[in-house]
Amino acid sequence: MAGRLIYLIGPSGSGKDSLLDAAREQLTARGCRIARRVITRSAEAMGEAALAVSAAQFEQMREDGAFALHWQANGLHYGIPRVIDQWLGEGHDVLVNGSRGYLNTARQRYPNLQVVLLSVEQDILRQRLLARGRESQEEVEARLARNARFASEAREADPGLLVLDNSGPLADTVSHLLAHLERPCN
Ligand SMILES: Nc1ncnc2c1ncn2[C@@H]1O[C@H](COP(=O)(O)OP(=O)(O)O)[C@@H](O)[C@H]1O
Numbered sequence: 001m002a003g004r005l006i007y008l009i010g011p012s013g014s015g016k017d018s019l020l021d022a023a024r025e026q027l028t029a030r031g032c033r034i035a036r037r038v039i040t041r042s043a044e045a046m047g048e049a050a051l052a053v054s055a056a057q058f059e060q061m062r063e064d065g066a067f068a069l070h071w072q073a074n075g076l077h078y079g080i081p082r083v084i085d086q087w088l089g090e091g092h093d094v095l096v097n098g099s100r101g102y103l104n105t106a107r108q109r110y111p112n113l114q115v116v117l118l119s120v121e122q123d124i125l126r127q128r129l130l131a132r133g134r135e136s137q138e139e140v141e142a143r144l145a146r147n148a149r150f151a152s153e154a155r156e157a158d159p160g161l162l163v164l165d166n167s168g169p170l171a172d173t174v175s176h177l178l179a180h181l182e183r184p185c186n
């Protein structure tokens with residue numbers, strides 16, 4: 001039986017990368033695979049969870065059909081390697097760190113994808129974004145407004161989506177995610 005594509009989305013700073021890192025070992029032990037993203041971001045700005053490439057390399061990879069999914073956001077290109085199709089075919093569940101803006105396109109390609117929306121209370125997210133120090137206060141407020149709009153639209157569009165709250169300890173969020181994926185992955 002084909003595996004499930006789990007499409008993890010949530011605002012910047014909600015903890016998508018932290019969650020995938022914290023859950024990685026337990027997910028892998030259950031046979032779930034986590035897609036390693038290809039991103040046109042400098043290597044210094046990224047950990048092991050993604051592969052940094054130049055814009056030219058990304059374009060070449062895209063032309064070569066290296067990506068199952070790819071999108072552009074915040075001036076960067078993001079690609080999900082084609083190998084996820086093989087994993088799904090082998091029956092593995094596959095987790096992807098996705099984009100909210102690309103959700104509808106991703107759903108056209110994978111009609112059965114399951115959306116997991118990582119949410120954080122607005123005040124806590126505001127604190128995390130300000131602590132990150134990447135944007136001005138105004139930019140942070142703009143992000144928060146976009147998040148609120150997106151969260152209500154996403155719930156309306158897909159009543160079956162899992163909303164995972166990451167306002168508390170990360171370990172609790174990991175437990176909730178694992179409980180959701182309870183069916184043995186392979
Ligand atoms: N449950 C949590 N409690 C406290 N801080 C968290 C939690 N989850 C993530 N963080 C912190 O929030 C920040 C953003 O997390 P990150 O995983 O980079 O988010 P994203 O990938 O969604 O942009 C990081 O500094 C991370 O350590």
Ligand SMILES: O=P(O)(O)OC[C@H]1O[C@H](OP(=O)(O)OP(=O)(O)O)[C@H](O)[C@@H]1O
Pocket residue numbers: 009010011012013016073074078097098099100101102
């Ligand atoms: O359409 P959106 O849901 O806003 O998402 C746009 C992109 O931003 C996030 O990546 P990343 O964590 O690399 O970017 P960030 O650090 O700016 O959030 C997310 O995983 C998407 O790839």
